[in-house]
Amino acid sequence: MASEERKKEILEALRHGVIQYDEDSVKEAAQAALDEGIDPNEAIFDGLVSGMEEVGRLFEAQEYFVPELLMSADALYVGLDILKPHVQKMDLGVKGSVVIGTVEGDVHDIGKNIVKMMFDVAGFTVYDLGRDVPLDKFIEEQIKTDSDLVCLSAMMTTTMVGMQKIIETLKAKNPNVKIMIGGAPVSKEIAEKWGADGYAPDASNALKEAINMVSALKKLREESQAKSSPASPSK
Amino acid sequence: MSPAPLKRHLLSSGATLVGVGDATEALSADILHLKRAVAIALNRGLNRQTVTLLAGLQREAEEWLKKRGFRFLSIPPDSDRRGGKFISRLYELFSHKTAATCSGLGWVGKSGLIINELYGPRLSWATVLTDAPLSPDPPITSSRCGQCDLCVKYCPSGAISGRNWSRREPFAEFVSYEKCRALKGRRACFEEKPNCGLCINICPYARLDIWKGALPP
Numbered sequence: 001m002a003s004e005e006r007k008k009e010i011l012e013a014l015r016h017g018v019i020q021y022d023e024d025s026v027k028e029a030a031q032a033a034l035d036e037g038i039d040p041n042e043a044i045f046d047g048l049v050s051g052m053e054e055v056g057r058l059f060e061a062q063e064y065f066v067p068e069l070l071m072s073a074d075a076l077y078v079g080l081d082i083l084k085p086h087v088q089k090m091d092l093g094v095k096g097s098v099v100i101g102t103v104e105g106d107v108h109d110i111g112k113n114i115v116k117m118m119f120d121v122a123g124f125t126v127y128d129l130g131r132d133v134p135l136d137k138f139i140e141e142q143i144k145t146d147s148d149l150v151c152l153s154a155m156m157t158t159t160m161v162g163m164q165k166i167i168e169t170l171k172a173k174n175p176n177v178k179i180m181i182g183g184a185p186v187s188k189e190i191a192e193k194w195g196a197d198g199y200a201p202d203a204s205n206a207l208k209e210a211i212n213m214v215s216a217l218k219k220l221r222e223e224s225q226a227k228s229s230p231a232s233p234s235k
Numbered sequence: 236m237s238p239a240p241l242k243r244h245l246l247s248s249g250a251t252l253v254g255v256g257d258a259t260e261a262l263s264a265d266i267l268h269l270k271r272a273v274a275i276a277l278n279r280g281l282n283r284q285t286v287t288l289l290a291g292l293q294r295e296a297e298e299w300l301k302k303r304g305f306r307f308l309s310i311p312p313d314s315d316r317r318g319g320k321f322i323s324r325l326y327e328l329f330s331h332k333t334a335a336t337c338s339g340l341g342w343v344g345k346s347g348l349i350i351n352e353l354y355g356p357r358l359s360w361a362t363v364l365t366d367a368p369l370s371p372d373p374p375i376t377s378s379r380c381g382q383c384d385l386c387v388k389y390c391p392s393g394a395i396s397g398r399n400w401s402r403r404e405p406f407a408e409f410v411s412y413e414k415c416r417a418l419k420g421r422r423a424c425f426e427e428k429p430n431c432g433l434c435i436n437i438c439p440y441a442r443l444d445i446w447k448g449a450l451p452p
Contacts, residue, residue, distance in 0.1 A: 020301075065266070070321040071321075074321050
């Protein structure tokens with residue numbers, strides 16, 4: 001077992017490696033984390049994801065540009081590749097499934113792939129519809145998989161209008177489904193105006209939002225189940 | 236900022252040629268800040284070792300720039316493009332041909348290949364775009380193939396149209412890649428190789444060293 005100090009050092013190395021888009025040092029630090037018995041979950045979320053958060057901040061501050069963002073995501077992936085097979089049942093308190101895709105006409109799905117990766121690591125079952133997904137497909141897939149969460153992403157203003165339509169249709173069919181939208185031109189105000197439950201400007205926020213939303217949803221369901229059939233045992 | 240130290244570093248690490256080009260005119264929105272293209276060329280047959288060495292040189296350039304606080308985007312050698320990476324989405328944004336011509340290391344020959352005066356079309360290329368304000372080399376903006384049409388004549392699939400390249404006509408077609416590829420399908424002996432490569436062998440610029448040796452001093 002690594003000492004607290006050593007653990008801190010390794011987590012910092014993971015974080016720094018992602019920020020500096022240095023795949024080699026991420027690889028090295030991830031291997032060290034495994035060898036020295038650091039909890040892979042912790043290595044992922046307090047190391048890699050923490051670094052990615054900083055990258056997001058640098059991107060917003062226009063210190064980083066698209067190439068840096070992508071190279072950092074690649075470095076994050078290198079770390080995940082090493083750590084993920086060793087992740088034991090993630091203790092996030094919630095589990096869920098999510099339907100994800102970019103809206104019809106939108107081919108900018110890099111953001112979506114990062115969000116997907118994070119859901120995956122957090123133990124969600126991810127149904128990825130890919131890019132250029134026709135509107136109806138989201139609804140179809142949600143019904144088919146009975147997913148708790150539908151995650152829509154668009155990077156261009158022209159496709160944003162399409163998302164409003166999906167949200168309305170999905171909500172009409174199943175008022176309990178949680179919908180999260182994200183992508184560059186989508187703001188919190190727009191998300192609220194359209195009736196989406198979450199807004200995810202970047203991958204790590206998407207994860208937090210998702211966990212919050214699914215946990216809220218489960219609670220809601222449990223409550224409604226308890227109310228409607230107090231005699232039957234809960235699942 | 237003088238590019239000499241970076242060039243020296245790469246040449247001493249094994250690069251055959253290194254040039255710095257002003258890439259401003261060829262940049263798309265996501266990479267507008269990367270105004271300089273560092274073109275790295277290696278004069279070796281295309282084999283695994285060449286690709287490894289070229290990829291290594293590219294890393295050297297990246298590290299050199301990173302150490303000095305500059306941003307970069309590497310466009311790897313054509314035969315070293317691993318898919319599945321996020322960054323690989325950006326590889327299409329800039330071509331080695333643009334890097335080579337804007338840094339004055341070559342022009343686009345009738346064969347569609349980058350031709351260098353000394354090494355002809357026998358170079359393998361890697362490009363590193365950067366925001367380091369390196370002074371650019373003078374570009375080459377039009378073909379120096381002249382009247383030579385050996386590659387046009389010898390091309391077994393008649394794929395080469397024979398027109399001369401100029402930077403002013405960026406979308407002209409020099410080679411019918413469909414015809415070029417079709418030959419590969421017909422001849423079993425090319426199975427292991429990307430193409431027949433006659434246009435590389437026939438180019439007189441690649442043979443200047445041979446000719447020079449034949450000439451009296």
